Amino acid sequence: MPISLTHLVDRFWALAPDPEGGLGLEATHLAARTLVRAYYLGQLLIAFQHLALWNHYVGLRSIRPLWPVFWASGDSGRDAMLILLLFAAGSCAAAFFPDRIAARAAAFFGCLEFSAFVSSFGTVRHVHHLMLLTSFLFVLIPVRSGRAARDEDRRAYLRGVWGVQCAALLTYSMAGFVKLMTGAWHLATGQGGVLTPAAMALHVANSGIRFGIDAPLADLAIRARILGLPIYLVVLYLELFALPIAFRPRLHRPWGVALVLMHLGISLTLNLFFLSSLFIVGLLLLASPFAPATPGWRAAAGELPLLGRFVRRFAPAPASL
Amino acid sequence: MRPGLYRVFLPLFLAFYGVGGLLTHSRFGGLDLYPLFAWGLYADAPPSETQYTARLLAIDGRALPEPIDVMGTPDFHRAPDYWSDAGVLTRFGAALEAGDAAEAGALRRQFEANVLRDDRVRYEVLKRTYNPLRRRETGAWDEVRLGAFDKDTGAGR
Numbered sequence: 001m002p003i004s005l006t007h008l009v010d011r012f013w014a015l016a017p018d019p020e021g022g023l024g025l026e027a028t029h030l031a032a033r034t035l036v037r038a039y040y041l042g043q044l045l046i047a048f049q050h051l052a053l054w055n056h057y058v059g060l061r062s063i064r065p066l067w068p069v070f071w072a073s074g075d076s077g078r079d080a081m082l083i084l085l086l087f088a089a090g091s092c093a094a095a096f097f098p099d100r101i102a103a104r105a106a107a108f109f110g111c112l113e114f115s116a117f118v119s120s121f122g123t124v125r126h127v128h129h130l131m132l133l134t135s136f137l138f139v140l141i142p143v144r145s146g147r148a149a150r151d152e153d154r155r156a157y158l159r160g161v162w163g164v165q166c167a168a169l170l171t172y173s174m175a176g177f178v179k180l181m182t183g184a185w186h187l188a189t190g191q192g193g194v195l196t197p198a199a200m201a202l203h204v205a206n207s208g209i210r211f212g213i214d215a216p217l218a219d220l221a222i223r224a225r226i227l228g229l230p231i232y233l234v235v236l237y238l239e240l241f242a243l244p245i246a247f248r249p250r251l252h253r254p255w256g257v258a259l260v261l262m263h264l265g266i267s268l269t270l271n272l273f274f275l276s277s278l279f280i281v282g283l284l285l286l287a288s289p290f291a292p293a294t295p296g297w298r299a300a301a302g303e304l305p306l307l308g309r310f311v312r313r314f315a316p317a318p319a320s321l
Numbered sequence: 322m323r324p325g326l327y328r329v330f331l332p333l334f335l336a337f338y339g340v341g342g343l344l345t346h347s348r349f350g351g352l353d354l355y356p357l358f359a360w361g362l363y364a365d366a367p368p369s370e371t372q373y374t375a376r377l378l379a380i381d382g383r384a385l386p387e388p389i390d391v392m393g394t395p396d397f398h399r400a401p402d403y404w405s406d407a408g409v410l411t412r413f414g415a416a417l418e419a420g421d422a423a424e425a426g427a428l429r430r431q432f433e434a435n436v437l438r439d440d441r442v443r444y445e446v447l448k449r450t451y452n453p454l455r456r457r458e459t460g461a462w463d464e465v466r467l468g469a470f471d472k473d474t475g476a477g478r
Contacts, residue, residue, distance in 0.1 A: 005329075012332040056401035062434030064427060066355050074434070112356075119355065122431045123408025129358050133338070140322040140330070156324035163331045170335055171360050174342055178361035192368055198454075199366035205453035206370050210407065212398035222454070270363075 017249045019158035022292040029154040031289035032161045036138065037098045038287065040107055042279045043131065044091035049275075050114065051084050060121055068116035080117065087114040099143050108135040130171055131276040134284075137164045158289065162246065165284050169242040172259065172281075176239030183236075200228030200269075207270040217268040235262055241305035249290035250300045256285025372449045372462075373414025375432070378469075379443040391436075391444075406436045414446050417467040433472040445469040 021028040050057070058077025065072050072079040090110030093103040112135075115128040141160030142153065179194055186193025193199065204221045208214040221228075238258050245255045263278040285291075301311040322330065338357070345352055346359035374392035379385060391397050391410065400406050413432050416425035437444070446469075451462035 009329055009332055013328060053401045060435050062431045064431065068355075116355065118402070118405065121405050121409060121435055122412055122428055123405055124353065124355060124358075125405065126358055126362070127404070129356060129360075132356055137334075140327060142322055142324050142327060152324070156327070159324070159331075160327065163327070166331070166335060167338065170339055171358075174339060174360040175362055175364075178343070178346060178359055179364045182361070182364040186365070192366065194364060194366045196366070198368070202366045202368065202370075202453050203363055205457045209370075209372065209451075209453060209456060210392075211403070212393065212395060222457075 015247050016159070016162060017247060017290050019155045019162070019290075021158075021249065021290045023289075025151055025154055028158060028289045031287070032158050033098070035161065035283060035287050035289060036141070037095065038283055039134070039138065039280070040091060040094035040098055040104075042276075042283060043107060043111065043135065044088070044095045046131065046276050046279075047084075047088040047091045047110070047114070051088050054081060054084055057081075057084060057118075063120050064122070065120045066116040066124075068112050069120055072117060072120070083110075083113045083117045086110040094138075101139065101143065104139045104141070108132075108139050111135045127274055128276065130168060130274075130280055133167055133171065134164050134280055137167050162290065165252075165288065165290075166243065166246045168281055168284050169246045172239045172242035176236055176242065179236055180240060194232060195229070197229045198225065200232055201225040204269050207272070211271045213271070215267070215269050215271040217265075218270075221269045231265075237306075238262055244305050245285075248303045249288065250292060250295045250303055252285045252288035252291040253295065254300055256282055256288070259285065368452050369450055370453055372451070373411050373418075373467075374447050374449065375410060375437075375444045376447055377437075377442060377444045380439050381441050409436065414448055414467060417446055418448060429470065433470075437472055439472075440474045442472040443469070444472070 019025070019028065023031065057080040060077075060080060061074045063072060063074035069079075069083070072083070087110035090103075090106035090108070093100075094107035097103040111128070111132055115125065115132050118128070119125045137160075140163075142156040183193045183195035185191075187195050201222045204215070204218045208218050238255070242255065242259070245251045260278060260282045263274055263281075267273050298311070298315060301315070302308050304311065341354070342357045342359050344359075345354055345357050346361050372392060374390055377385060377389040377391065392407070397403070397406065409428055409431050413425060413428035416428055433442075446467045448465045448467055449462045456462055
């Protein structure tokens with residue numbers, strides 16, 4: 001029997017969490033609106049951080065503009081200044097008026113222009129990709145301004161916020177998928193790779209060379225190289241199964257804690273500070289409006305991808321009276 | 322976006338982003354289609370790494386008593402956007418090695434305009450290969466010179 005697009009879309013949404021969450025529709029909707037405003041405040045902070053480097057950006061001269069900044073030239077610093085102001089102004093507008101689609105669109109446009117601009121000098125800056133993706137999807141959240149929100153509008157809004165969570169978690173799953181496939185290929189062809197005990201020590205040592213300075217915990221990570229493979233397998237698990245977590249609200253906060261700790265660990269061993277990623281994934285998961293107030297560790301562990309079935313079998317939740 | 326449209330849009334967008342992003346990975350030709358991205362970060366751990374660097378030989382017509390290794394200079398790593406500066410130098414070196422004259426020329430212009438701030442600089446581009454753990458212990462690497470270049474903006478004379 002052929003599978004239709006409608007059927008696939010229906011299956012997808014059937015797996016989505018209940019927009020009302022465990023807090024009730026009104027409280028969940030309120031939490032989601034607060035999350036959206038906090039997101040734009042965070043984007044504004046990131047824009048300000050770059051605005052403080054205006055002297056560096058206006059000094060860049062030779063540009064090969066990517067398509068979103070086709071109009072920019074490197075002859076003067078005027079274009080750089082304009083782009084920095086667009087980024088800050090758009091983020092400001094959305095932080096002040098997160099319910100206005102024009103303000104959210106301005107925030108995305110500023111983010112797109114900035115991200116494309118800084119990627120037009122010889123190397124694409126992947127550090128901004130998660131902010132770009134989430135900023136785009138936040139534009140599409142259905143909001144009817146000027147009217148009292150009806151229940152169906154609230155549910156639509158919550159589905160929009162959940163869509164942003166899905167997209168953010170998808171990027172981690174993609175990272176895990178590429179690591180798994182590449183690692184398996186290298187193992188199968190005898191080329192070493194990330195699924196071998198030396199991988200973490202090699203990454204940490206090379207990072208120190210590339211950055212000209214060791215990360216704070218680099219030495220420790222290299223000395224304790226025997227732990228490299230288990231740590232890498234945990235990271236692989238966290239990343240690979242990130243997207244399914246979007247469908248399991250009970251695991252939103254635990255997974256958020258784990259991903260934030262992962263980013264901190266990467267910073268302290270590899271010198272890679274994914275500031276915007278840490279903020280975005282931390283906010284979307286730790287402040288998830290869909291997460292229950294008290295997840296219950298046994299129930300949460302029972303929903304873990306792959307491992308949950310063992311938890312349910314060997315440590316079943318007590319039967320409710 | 323209307324809720325009904327969003328209901329169809331979201332799963333299709335996620336599928337497009339996932340598949341499209343993975344197709345930009347180097348294993349599929351590495352077609353860089355901004356802003357798609359494969360998220361293939363630290364997916365490889367080769368025992369032999371490559372680093373491209375520039376060694377400055379003369380500034381403003383005066384030979385330096387000791388050549389300056391750009392990648393070994395603390396100030397280079399403290400630049401506001403070190404990652405971009407290192408990225409353009411790496412891609413410049415890789416294009417030289419691959420014999421891609423057009424790409425190397427474009428990246429040379431960017432490197433000289435945005436990273437080398439002096440008006441007149443003579444420098445050479447080098448490729449280093451090394452095992453990261455061994456280099457960390459012994460400081461040893463193998464080095465190949467990919468070319469020597471003169472930056473001369475004609476200014477300040």
